Amino acid sequence: xxxxxxxxxxxxxxxxxxxxxxxxxxxxxxxxxxxxxxxxxxxxxxxxxxxxxxxxxxxxxxxxxxxxxxxxxxxxxxxxxxxxxxxxxxxxxxxxxxxxxxxxxxxxxxxxxxxxxxxxxxxxxxxxxxxxxxxxxxxxxxxxxxxxxxxxxxxxxxxxxxxxxxxxxxxxxxxxxxxxxxxxxxxxxxxxxxxxxxxxxxxxxxxxxxxxxxxxxxxxxxxxxxxxxxxxxxxxxxxxxxxxxxxxxxxxxxxxxxxxxxxxxxxxxxxxxxxxxxxxxxxxxxxxxxxxxxxxxxxxxxxxxxxxxxxxxxxxxxxxxxxxxxxxxxxxxxxxxxxxxxxxxxxxxxxxxxxxxxxxxxxxxxxxxxxxxxxxxxxxxxxxxxxxxxxxxxxxxxxxxxxxxxxxxxxxxxxxxxxxxxxxxxxxxxxxxxxxxxxxxxxxxxxxxxxxxxxxxxxx
Amino acid sequence: xxxxxxxxxxxxxxxxxxxxxxxxxxxxxxxxxxxxxxxxxxxxxxxxxxxxxxxxxxxxxxxxxxxxxxxxxxxxxxxxxxxxxxxxxxxxxxxxxxxxxxxxxxxxxxxxxxxxxxxxxxxxxxxxxxxxxxxxxxxxxxxxxxxxxxxxxxxxxxxxxxxxxxxxxxxxxxxxxxxxxxxxxxxxxxxxxxxxxxxxxxxxxxxxxxxxxxxxxxxxxxxxxxxxxxxxxxxxxxxxxxxxxxxxxxxxxxxxxxxx
Numbered sequence: 001x002x003x004x005x006x007x008x009x010x011x012x013x014x015x016x017x018x019x020x021x022x023x024x025x026x027x028x029x030x031x032x033x034x035x036x037x038x039x040x041x042x043x044x045x046x047x048x049x050x051x052x053x054x055x056x057x058x059x060x061x062x063x064x065x066x067x068x069x070x071x072x073x074x075x076x077x078x079x080x081x082x083x084x085x086x087x088x089x090x091x092x093x094x095x096x097x098x099x100x101x102x103x104x105x106x107x108x109x110x111x112x113x114x115x116x117x118x119x120x121x122x123x124x125x126x127x128x129x130x131x132x133x134x135x136x137x138x139x140x141x142x143x144x145x146x147x148x149x150x151x152x153x154x155x156x157x158x159x160x161x162x163x164x165x166x167x168x169x170x171x172x173x174x175x176x177x178x179x180x181x182x183x184x185x186x187x188x189x190x191x192x193x194x195x196x197x198x199x200x201x202x203x204x205x206x207x208x209x210x211x212x213x214x215x216x217x218x219x220x221x222x223x224x225x226x227x228x229x230x231x232x233x234x235x236x237x238x239x240x241x242x243x244x245x246x247x248x249x250x251x252x253x254x255x256x257x258x259x260x261x262x263x264x265x266x267x268x269x270x271x272x273x274x275x276x277x278x279x280x281x282x283x284x285x286x287x288x289x290x291x292x293x294x295x296x297x298x299x300x301x302x303x304x305x306x307x308x309x310x311x312x313x314x315x316x317x318x319x320x321x322x323x324x325x326x327x328x329x330x331x332x333x334x335x336x337x338x339x340x341x342x343x344x345x346x347x348x349x350x351x352x353x354x355x356x357x358x359x360x361x362x363x364x365x366x367x368x369x370x371x372x373x374x375x376x377x378x379x380x381x382x383x384x385x386x387x388x389x390x391x392x393x394x395x396x397x398x399x400x401x402x403x404x405x406x407x408x409x410x411x412x413x414x415x416x417x418x419x420x421x422x423x424x425x426x427x428x429x430x431x432x433x434x435x436x437x438x439x440x441x442x443x444x445x446x447x448x449x450x451x452x453x454x455x456x457x458x459x460x
Numbered sequence: 461x462x463x464x465x466x467x468x469x470x471x472x473x474x475x476x477x478x479x480x481x482x483x484x485x486x487x488x489x490x491x492x493x494x495x496x497x498x499x500x501x502x503x504x505x506x507x508x509x510x511x512x513x514x515x516x517x518x519x520x521x522x523x524x525x526x527x528x529x530x531x532x533x534x535x536x537x538x539x540x541x542x543x544x545x546x547x548x549x550x551x552x553x554x555x556x557x558x559x560x561x562x563x564x565x566x567x568x569x570x571x572x573x574x575x576x577x578x579x580x581x582x583x584x585x586x587x588x589x590x591x592x593x594x595x596x597x598x599x600x601x602x603x604x605x606x607x608x609x610x611x612x613x614x615x616x617x618x619x620x621x622x623x624x625x626x627x628x629x630x631x632x633x634x635x636x637x638x639x640x641x642x643x644x645x646x647x648x649x650x651x652x653x654x655x656x657x658x659x660x661x662x663x664x665x666x667x668x669x670x671x672x673x674x675x676x677x678x679x680x681x682x683x684x685x686x687x688x689x690x691x692x693x694x695x696x697x698x699x700x701x702x703x704x705x706x707x708x709x710x711x712x713x714x715x716x717x718x719x720x
Binding site (some may be wrong): 261262339341342343344345346347348349350351352355359360363364 | 521525526548549550551552553556557559561563564565566567575576579580626629633652719
């Protein structure tokens with residue numbers, strides 16, 4: 001039976017179980033005293049039963065769907081038709097995949113003769129294992145239902161059991177995000193490991209020549225030095241973007257929290273927040289089509305006739321504008337968290353508002369502001385769309401903002417788009433870059449969160 | 461109308477017909493009072509009677525509340541403090557304030573005291589600043605406790621020490637008037653006794669106005685007492701008269717604990 005139908009069937013069984021258990025629990029003898037009142041409500045018995053029916057069966061089905069393809073394949077390989085197959089490897093997998101496509105009716109012919117031979121065997125094995133899976137799932141559902149049914153007694157604590165199941169479901173939901181992160185990290189590490197078996201870590205981390213188009217097979221590390229990328233990322237994301245984002249973000253936060261009248265604040269804050277909701281691709285073409293050419297013209301005026309329109313400055317400036325609301329809202333929060341009594345104390349000494357801000361509020365809010373800036377940097381260096389559209393692909397180590405620079409994210413996109421084999425050093429380099437970026441942003445986030453936490457404790 | 465003139469010397473601060481509004485709500489109605497030099501004036505009354513609000517009109521701290529509006533006439537040495545010609549920065553240097561909850565800045569003890577003198581440019585050299593800091597801390601009765609750790613954070617002190625630090629901070633700019641808004645309400649009895657003693661010592665140099673919930677405290681530290689009720693000044697006079705021989709029935713009821 002098809003997977004989706006099976007899931008529906010299990011849920012249907014669960015629904016029936018819910019009604020049965022509820023009806024049965026509703027017929028408990030009327031309690032005489034408070035002491036012999038049933039422990040749980042009829043609907044709680046219903047949920048208890050439904051969970052016992054559906055949960056084990058669905059759990060089994062999810063495991064089965066992961067295991068059964070391998071079982072089917074082994075069954076096919078053990079048929080006489082499989083004797084002529086090549087040994088384990090890419091070719092054999094391709095033939096088996098074709099056979100499977102033929103068997104399930106998703107293909108009308110095969111390139112490989114052997115696939116056509118194997119297809120009937122594949123279909124047979126597939127339907128046999130499907131049947132086994134369905135039977136087992138249904139049996140499990142009934143076993144679970146029977147178990148729960150015997151528990152429908154006035155003194156049974158279905159309420160506590162259901163509560164525990166709810167807790168478990170919530171726990172699983174929250175684990176999924178964590179496990180996904182872990183999975184991403186592991187896959188990055190595995191692929192990077194493959195890369196670092198070809199290219200020495202030192203060459204990658206400290207090499208200054210990045211040109212993945214020309215990789216010499218005897219010394220792949222020579223042209224895969226990532227320093228220019230790290231520099232470009234730092235220069236665009238942490239220097240140019242922050243030169244824009246920190247002052248403007250901070251000043252707008254100060255204006256909004258300290259000077260703006262409530263009506264002004266009511267209008268300006270949402271507008272600033274809209275800026276944060278603009279899709280980065282829109283910033284990207286703003287950078288590429290408007291800011292980039294304008295900066296090139298400026299550079300020509302300043303006496304740099306061959307200036308690129310894909311300058312570090314264009315990408316950095318626009319990225320900085322994108323980050324302003326982020327910095328502003330973090331700074332806003334941390335300034336607002338400074339107790340009003342600090343502000344009053346300073347004003348009562350005869351300090352003006354700006355003296356109060358500069359000498360009392362900002363120093364007190366500094367940890368929060370620093371944390372906000374760190375988070376902003378981590379966002380900026382991970383930002384991809386703006387640099388893909390506006391930054392250049394040429395890696396260089398330069399201090400001149402009018403020159404082109406490239407970033408880690410931009411290079412990852414370049415390395416992984418287009419025709420590429422997945423085991424060349426060129427493609428694998430993308431994973432090593434991703435791992436490095438992941439490590440850096442992770443570190444920045446950890447430091448920022450620790451700073452924020454310590455600072456919160458100081459005032460609570 | 462109560463007798464507002466108790467001394468022959470001109471008052472340091474004088475208020476006439478002061479009203480304070482928060483939006484539509486009137487918090488203070490027609491209050492007239494004189495605050496004299498070298499006296500401690502206690503403002504007493506039940507919660508919400510407007511005594512703190514009135515205290516804050518005297519150094520214009522109500523300016524920081526957007527909805528607050530003050531009318532009437534408040535003069536410091538005969539100068540209208542609400543006139544456009546009055547510089548709030550100068551006013552607050554002359555009329556210092558100590559708050560309900562100790563609010564030292566998250567800076568060193570030294571920097572807390574030096575804050576005001578720096579803003580107002582009172583010291584031209586490090587030595588001069590050191591002198592101001594030492595003198596202020598000494599007057600606040602804190603010097604001996606903190607002289608060896610002036611670089612420690614002001615927030616690391618105990619509650620009572622923090623409040624004395626705030627008093628040192630206020631007197632570092634040589635004010636003429638010190639306003640105290642329930643300065644002991646967040647302190648334990650021993651710290652409270654120290655602050656009261658300090659108020660007693662400071663009296664000779666300044667005009668002090670103190671808001672307090674504690675009537676024993678008012679009786680102990682003040683020479684003048686003003687009783688506020690529902691935004692009006694019910695009775696104002698010598699502390700000894702107010703506590704032993706109040707003229708108004710409402711004052712008598714409050715002092716004897718009938719309500720409040």
